[in-house]
Amino acid sequence: MLKIYNTLTKKKERFEPIEPGKVKIYVCGPTVYDASHIGHARSVVVFDVIARYLSATGYEVVYVRNFTDIDDKIINRANELDIDTKELSERYIQEFYEDMGALKVRQATHEPKATDYIAQIIDLIRLLLEKGHAYEAGADVFYAVESFNDYGKLSGRRLEDMQAGARVAVDENKRNPFDFVLWKGAKPGEPMWNSPWGKGRPGWHIECSAMSAFFLGHHLDIHGGGKDLIFPHHENEIAQSEGAFGERFVNVWVHNGFVKIDQEKMSKSLGNFLMIKDILKQYHPEAVRLFLLSNHYRSPIDFTEQAMIEAETGLEKIYAFLERITQSAGPDTEGRNQQEQGELWEHFCETMDDDFNTARAMGLVFDTLRQLNRIMDEGTDATNGKKRARLESVRADLKRVGLVLGIGTEAPSYFFEQKKAKTLEREAIDKALVERLITERVQARQQKNWAWADQIRGELAAMNIVLEDRPEGTVWKAK
RNA sequence: GGCGGCAUAGCCAAGUGGUAAGGCAGCGGUCUGCAAAACCGUUAUACACCGGUUCAAAUCCGGUUGCCGCCUCCA
Numbered sequence: 001m002l003k004i005y006n007t008l009t010k011k012k013e014r015f016e017p018i019e020p021g022k023v024k025i026y027v028c029g030p031t032v033y034d035a036s037h038i039g040h041a042r043s044v045v046v047f048d049v050i051a052r053y054l055s056a057t058g059y060e061v062v063y064v065r066n067f068t069d070i071d072d073k074i075i076n077r078a079n080e081l082d083i084d085t086k087e088l089s090e091r092y093i094q095e096f097y098e099d100m101g102a103l104k105v106r107q108a109t110h111e112p113k114a115t116d117y118i119a120q121i122i123d124l125i126r127l128l129l130e131k132g133h134a135y136e137a138g139a140d141v142f143y144a145v146e147s148f149n150d151y152g153k154l155s156g157r158r159l160e161d162m163q164a165g166a167r168v169a170v171d172e173n174k175r176n177p178f179d180f181v182l183w184k185g186a187k188p189g190e191p192m193w194n195s196p197w198g199k200g201r202p203g204w205h206i207e208c209s210a211m212s213a214f215f216l217g218h219h220l221d222i223h224g225g226g227k228d229l230i231f232p233h234h235e236n237e238i239a240q241s242e243g244a245f246g247e248r249f250v251n252v253w254v255h256n257g258f259v260k261i262d263q264e265k266m267s268k269s270l271g272n273f274l275m276i277k278d279i280l281k282q283y284h285p286e287a288v289r290l291f292l293l294s295n296h297y298r299s300p301i302d303f304t305e306q307a308m309i310e311a312e313t314g315l316e317k318i319y320a321f322l323e324r325i326t327q328s329a330g331p332d333t334e335g336r337n338q339q340e341q342g343e344l345w346e347h348f349c350e351t352m353d354d355d356f357n358t359a360r361a362m363g364l365v366f367d368t369l370r371q372l373n374r375i376m377d378e379g380t381d382a383t384n385g386k387k388r389a390r391l392e393s394v395r396a397d398l399k400r401v402g403l404v405l406g407i408g409t410e411a412p413s414y415f416f417e418q419k420k421a422k423t424l425e426r427e428a429i430d431k432a433l434v435e436r437l438i439t440e441r442v443q444a445r446q447q448k449n450w451a452w453a454d455q456i457r458g459e460l461a462a463m464n465i466v467l468e469d470r471p472e473g474t475v476w477k478a479k
Numbered sequence: 480g481g482c483g484g485c486a487u488a489g490c491c492a493a494g495u496g497g498u499a500a501g502g503c504a505g506c507g508g509u510c511u512g513c514a515a516a517a518c519c520g521u522u523a524u525a526c527a528c529c530g531g532u533u534c535a536a537a538u539c540c541g542g543u544u545g546c547c548g549c550c551u552c553c554a
Contacts, residue, residue: 010483012495030554043554073552155549161481162550204552226554231482233553256554257484258547265548294502295492299485300547307491310503317502320516351493360493363501370501370518377510377518450512457514468515477515 002057002353004222005298007230007253008154012355015252017221022060024216025051026250028208028225028233029111031068032092033077035275036099038288038303039259039266043226045289045406046256046297046356048105050224052404053352064215065108067093070115071204075190085191089113099276103285104406110215114207118193121202121210124244125182125195133243137173139185141197143205145178148239154253155231180236182206205236209244212237218245224254227298257300259292274303284419286407287311293358293405314366315407316419321369322398323412328376329391332399344368344397348404358405365401368394416477423478427463434465438474441467 002015017023027047030040044065051063068074069089078088093113114121125141128134133147145151145159152158159178171177181203186192192199212220218241225234234253241249258265261272279288291311295301326332344364351360372394375387402408410418424431437456444452457467464479 028554031552037554039554041554046554071552156482157550158481227484228549228553231550258554260547263547267553299492302491304491306503310491314502317516324517357493360500363493366501373517374519445512448512454513466515469511469513470516 003355004252004254005355006251007255008250013252015221017059018219018251021058022062023054023222024220025054025061025063025222025224026208026212026216026220027063027065027108027223028229029065029067030092030096031071031073032089032096033071033074034092035277036092036096037266038261038274038276038279039226040096041099041103041276041279041288042259042292042297042301043224043256044100044105045103045292047224047254049293049358049405050222050254050356051108052106052406053356056400056404057349061109062216063108064110064112064212066208066211067096067111067113068204068207069093069113070191070201079189086115089115095277099280102280103276103288104409112211112215114202114211115191117207117211117214118202120214121206122183122193122195124206124210124213124240125197125202127244128182128240131243131246133239134182135175136197139198139200140173140181141183142174142179143182143236143239143243144175145180145239146176148243150242151178151239152235154235154238157231157235178232180205180232182240205233206240208233209237209240213241213245218247218249220250222252222254223250224256227255227257230255256297257295260300260302262304263302279308283308283312284315286409287315289406290315290362293407294362296359297356314362317369318365318408319410319412319415321373322395322408323416324376325372325391325395326412329388329395332395340393341400342393342397344394345400348397348401352404361401361405365398365407368398420476420478423464429463429465434460434463434476438467438476442474445469 003012004015005012025047027043029044030036047063047065051061054061067089070085074085074089078085081088125134128143129136129141132144134141134143152162159176162178183195183197183206184200184203185197186199186201190201192201212223223234223237230253238249260266261274264270264272266273276288287308288311291303291307292301294311322332347364348361351357351364354360372391375391378387398408420431423429424434437460441453441456444450444456460467460476466477466479468475468477
């Protein structure tokens with residue numbers, strides 16, 4: 001039984017899909033005016049795992065993640081660079097796909113751009129005007145927050161409270177300071193579209209209401225995004241969608257916590273934004289996922305070098321295990337994965353059913369690794385009979401779990417080869433040299449010339465190359 | 480000022496009433512020529528502090544302290 005924490009009710013609730021067997025999810029995607037940072041990665045990875053898990057447990061998932069490709073920040077940035085907004089947004093959409101692809105994020109069912117849905121946006125604004133939730137003021141159209149009784153229900157705010165300490169830009173055209181713009185009248189040099197209210201462009205909040213309605217209808221199962229979007233963005237979406245359509249907009253609101261960098265919030269002023277593409281130069285994409293999924297999605301998470309090194313260490317442990325089990329139980333073939341779902345998968349589902357507890361899921365994975373390593377340590381009879389069946393069954397489950405989390409999905413040999421290649425490049429070492437030194441050391445060991453052997457091992461260690469003398473021979477690994 | 484969150488071992492972290500998952504680091508051991516890897520053992524009489532409810536609380540309630548987020552563009 002799946003339970004999800006709902007921001008609206010501040011409780012974990014049993015999840016009941018609107019249509020049996022089907023889940024409709026909308027997640028707010030990025031405003032594409034700059035490269036994606038680790039905070040974007042968290043949100044996208046968290047909802048990627050949620051969508052994968054729902055699919056894996058039998059739901060038909062319709063997942064929509066938008067791109068905001070028109071807004072003040074985009075216009076400003078485009079002006080700075082002296083290019084048009086389309087060129088700018090397309091560039092960063094492209095980068096977004098590169099970054100998220102590298103992080104092994106699956107594509108959503110639909111990934112619409114706001115500027116492709118101007119007609120739907122205009123229709124929605126027209127409906128809000130008809131229903132008395134919006135008004136024209138000068139060249140702009142505003143949403144009248146006082147016309148919507150439930151305004152503030154998601155963020156737990158009341159208009160009166162907010163007005164007391166209002167830090168909102170005063171706009172003479174607004175009836176209430178919290179009224180927000182649905183349609184902005186055109187300004188010179190800005191992109192514009194025709195509308196019943198003259199040339200202009202949509203406000204930020206309206207696009208999500210319009211696109212979610214277009215792809216998913218008026219009533220969604222899950223709507224997600226970063227915690228910061230609760231107010232005003234999601235509050236405003238509720239006002240728009242429920243105001244326009246007169247029915248409940250979203251059943252479950254899901255919000256992920258922030259990523260901090262060395263205890264500090266990422267911000268423009270601190271200049272500490274960590275971009276995904278830079279992080280990936282240093283760390284394996286699955287290590288980034290492992291790091292992100294090692295905490296509960298609603299908690300803040302602190303990005304530090306130490307945390308990333310630990311994630312890399314953990315990832316290597318997983319691949320070392322996968323490599324070992326391949327030797328012990330034979331190669332991982334298609335047929336073997338058809339096995340029935342076992343205990344590990346069952347426990348994984350229990351854990352994920354509890355508000356997507358990926359941190360505990362990682363604990364399960366490491367626990368399983370230890371148990372199976374012990375079986376393999378016990379001896380060669382692990383290669384036959386009951387033990388082998390157990391190994392194969394758990395491996396199949398581990399693979400299923402890995403496919404939900406997006407961790408441990410590469411062939412172990414590939415993983416280690418990539419790692420070696422990266423280290424060799426970084427340390428500017430010739431692979432042939434490493435292999436020659438190892439051959440030399442094997443000879444030294446055969447002659448029981450331990451001093452020589454140890455000296456060679458020391459030299460390689462200085463190059464970040466670690467040797468393992470296994471019964472079947474010496475292998476090397478890169479740090 | 481308004482709203483909300485967090486405080487668990489050296490570090491990270493799960494755990495919302497029944498007696499502390501998991502990871503990293505450390506220490507001892509098995510294995511090894513020695514290592515590495517893996518495994519075994521060990522590491523919080525204890526969950527910020529005070530008080531309360533209960534047979535029973537890290538978990539619920541009240542208070543205190545500290546940290547953080549949102550209220551302005553932000554994942």
